[in-house]
Amino acid sequence: MSQPDFLYELFEDFMDDPVNQDFSMDNGLVCRWMTGQAKISPKISAYYSKPSNQEKLAHTIHQNLLPLMSDCNMAIQDIYTLFIQDDSISDAKKKNLTPLYKPASSRLLFLAKLISFGMERQFIKRNTKNQKLLAGGALSPIVLDYIMDSEVPKPCRHFIGRDKELEELYTVLEENRHVFLCGIAGIGKSELAKAYAKRYIKQYTNILYIEYTGNLHQDITDMDFIDDPPESTDQERFQRHNRFLRSLKSDTLLIIDNFNVTATQDSFLSVVLKYRCQILFTTRSKLDEYCTLPLKEIEDxxxxxxxxxxxxxxxxxxxxxxxxxxxxxxxxxxxxxxxxxxxxxxxxxxxxxxxxxxxxxxxxxxxxxxxxxxxxxxxxxxxxxxxxxxxxLYTLSLEQQDIMCNMCFLPSTGISARIFAKWLEMPTLNEINDLIETGFVQTTTRRTISLHPMIQEITLSETKPSVSSCHILLDSLQKICLMHGIEVDYYKKLFQTAGNIIELIEKDDIPKYLLFLENVFPYMDNYNYQKGMKAIIQELKNFLKRKDIGTDSDRALLLDFQATLEIKPEKAIKLEKDALAQIENITADNARLVSNLHANLGGLYRMNGHPDLAREHMEKSISLLDQFNLLHINDSIPQIANYAMFLTEQQEPERGISELQKLSGIIKEYHSDDCLDYAKVQETLGTIYLMTANLPQAKTHFKRAFKIYEKIWADEPEMIGAKYQEIQELYPQIGFCIGKNLSGLLTK
Structure with a gap:
């Protein structure tokens, strides 16, 4: 089974707990857990730290995993040996757990407690020595630990009747290297490709899988390489990924599923066909200029x-x-x-x-x-x-018709049934389960749902999903994008869903649709998801070129979004100035937007060495927030924090500290002193005190910030680690060698 499926089986009790209904076993994240690149979610380890849940885990292992093992006793014995021989485990812990191993009746409880102990131990990231993967040679490097989320899905359990086609496909690939498996929708092309990967897995060093989303260039950019720098641009990611894929040899198979376009519709196809690895495309298109293998009906x-x-x-x-x-x-x-x-x-x-x-x-x-x-x-x-x-022929209830209508927008790779049900505000999964039984909704072995492409086409024509009819889904996605400081691990699927909405939905309520686009864009910007950001900009351009559609604020936001993606500072500054020019009269309705535009323009001037202009626009931004009683909103946090840092750079740290202290009081009054916004302000105060050599005050504010970060990001240990690293990198920049001293205090 796949790695996420294995963890679903192992942690079934955790996943079934209603408290964890939003938790998703993201394939890339699971792969990082398995390969030692990331610490397993603290939510899981905290759940199994309770003795009662460890007993549940022992029962689940007995029920779900032992039947799959050829020699479970030998496996447990090997684990026990590793445990006893591990010098880093204390004698006290060994004395505590060893008695459970001796009697056979408690051996699974020993295993459950050992798993819990292992998850709670100090995490040390595994060194994969990635540079070795790029070494030349006769064979491709093994990429299992290098490219995340590229595992080939398993074929359906009932795959039958294609032995002859599997053998023929193997021969054709050996002879031609690149093959297009073509045929009409629903004939079984994707299942044949998956079955081929399963049967011939030992013939290849690697088998990689890409679900085609309409743009090969973007699909290669979106691949998840373990050492991709988070701050890298789309172009940099593409160059790295493309260079690596070009290095793979014929002992690697790349499957590109559902390539349902012609060669002229995706110009990047000619580049991919220069790769030296074997490539298997599944397609509904007629591509007679290439090596094709038509898939016919099963004759037997x-x-x-x-x-x-x-x-x-x-x-x-x-x-x-x-x-x-x-x-x-x-x-x-x-x-x-x-x-x-x-x-x-x-x-x-x-x-x-x-x-x-x-x-x-x-x-x-x-x-x-x-x-x-x-x-x-x-x-x-x-x-x-x-x-x-x-x-x-099926008489679907109104609820089921609504589910099908909204499922048209899900990515072809599917999404967690529970997350989708929450998007639609459904109290149970009963209606979805009924649709799975009818065959309209596809599901993997554990919890992921999607629509078959033919069913999606028919559902689109039958239900005609629109902004009005799908307003619950659109509202739910917007709420996620507007939750300040909260991130979801399924963000790519959320953005793919938004992309499908842009492409497929009937725009019968344009103001509501424009608001949806404008709320999703900043969340995409948080993740640097440029494909989606560009699609939103293009969609806004298409609508707003008409004078009778949209408001001055909509047009200002479009220019602001364009400035976000603009590489040249001079052009970005002009776009922000043009955005401000769109709004002649500042009112309570647009004051927040105008304040943001001034803050963005001030930030651009600050980065490009124009301190007087930076000060003018930053102060205008904050005065508007004050004038319209908006200082308590989330937008004020980065604006005032950036202004305080600017004042410190301009040798006015006391004014910067004063502004931040006032902001701390406002957040405490309107929100709490235990939220992410309060932590960010405390961190900024700590940074300014550090820059002014006031070490005691710096320690105080950093400790306050990290106490909140560790609570809020309990499920994101990598974010906490990154934040520690970010703070420690400040020290050499300002001449203090206190990294160890401060980090020691922060962890107490």
Whole structure:
């Protein structure tokens, strides 16, 4: 099983606890836990530190994991040996746990307590010696510990009837290196590619997997390399990733799934085809200029009947009719699966379903069996019509129709069912589970849901999702993006969902839609997600070029967003000045925006050596916040903190400290002295005191800040570590050699 699936099995009690409903086993993060690159979430270790939960863990191991192991006793014995021989574990801890190992009845409790102990130990990041991976040689470097989130998904459990195609695909790849596995939607291309990876895994040093999102250049940029600097730009990430992929040799297989465009629609294809590794594309498009392997229907009726039997328990009783149904839907694997699930749910008898399909078939009998147009979409093909007929036979409740409508926007890789249910404010997963049973909603072995591409197309045409009908989803995504200082580990999937909304939703409420875009953009900026930021800017441009759409504030925000992505300082400054010029009269409704624009312009002037202009705009920004009683809002924190640092640079630290102390009082009054905003102000105060050589005050404020950081980021140890590192790097810049002294105080 995959690494996240393994941890879902191991930590089932933790995941099922309602308190942890927002917790997601992000594939990249799990991989970092497994490879020693990140400490496991403190939420998990804290949960299992309780003796009662350790007993639950022992039971879960017995129930979920032991049946999967060929020799569980030997595994536990090896773990015990590692434990006893580890010199870094105290004798007291060994004496405490060893008695549990001796009697067989408590051996799993020993293992559970040992796992809990291991998670709570001091974390030491593993050195992967990444530079060795780039060394030349006859074979590709092993990239398992280097590229995160590139694992090939497992094929479905019921994959059958493609032995001949698997062998043929192996031969064609060996001879041609780059192969396009083509065929209509739902015929099983992706499943065949996954099954190929599983069968021939020992033939390759690496097998990498990319889910195509419409832009190969961006997909390669978005790959998760373990040593990507967080501050790197999209272009820098792409250059590193592309250079590395070019170094891979023919013993590596790269699978690019759902490449449903033509060569001219993605110009970067020609660059990827220069890679020396083997590449397997799955596609609905006709790409005859390249080496293609067309995937046809499964010819073996017995295999297809076996597939139907998996989902329809009475298939043997009605074998003759079921086989006629299979013939009527042209042996299309996805249609066979849906039909079988429909029969199992009792919505239709085999005879009723056959009659309905035959009537539908007669209506387009004279049409070509398959009509694939240039871009590979085959909505007029008989296969599509069969799926549409099966879809229409289900009587979905209004709640289920709404779920399907909103699921159209989910990334093809899927998302946690619980997170999606929370987005839609659903009290339970019952309706989603019913849709999984019908076959409309796909699920992995553990908790991730998505729509089959054909079902997505049909759902889009049937439900016509709009800003109005999907307002709960849009509101939920905005709330996440507006939660100041809170980050989610599934942010990429959130941004992909937002990207699909931009592409697919019907914009029937333009003011609400513009507000959605404007609220999502700053959150994307937090993660430097430039693909999404550029898409939002382009969408705003398309709407706001019309005079009758949008307000002056909308146009000012668009210019501000463009300045965010502008590389040249002079152009960025001009864009911010143009943004301010859009708003003639400052009112209570736009004061917050105008204040932000002045703060941004002041920051640009500060960075580019214009202190007088920087001071003018920073002070204007803060005076507007004061004038309109907005000093307590989150926007004031960075503005006043930046102004205080600017004053310190200008040899006026007392004024900077005074501004921050007033701000601390406001935050304490309106919010609390235990929130992230208060911590940031305390950190800034500590920094200024450090810069002015007032070490006792610096220590006091840093300790206050870190006490809050450690509480709020309890689940993000890497963020705490990064913050420690950031503070310690200040010391040599200002001539103090007190790193060890202060970091020791902070940890007490």
């Amino acid at each position: 009726m017995n295999a297809l009947f076996q597939l139907a039997s998996v989902f329809y328990s009475e298939a043997d009783t009605y074998r003759a009719t079921v086989e006629k149904i299979i013939e009527t839907v042209h042996s299309h694997t996805f249609a066979v699966e849906l039909a079988a699930k429909l029969l199992e749910n009792g919505i239709s008898t085999p005879d009723q379903l056959l009659t309905r399909l035959q009537v539908e078939k007669a209506s387009f009998h004279n049409e070509d069996k398959i009509k694939i147009i240039k871009d590979g979409q085959s909505s007029k093909a008989t296969y599509y019509s069969h799926i549409h007929t099966l879809f229409s």
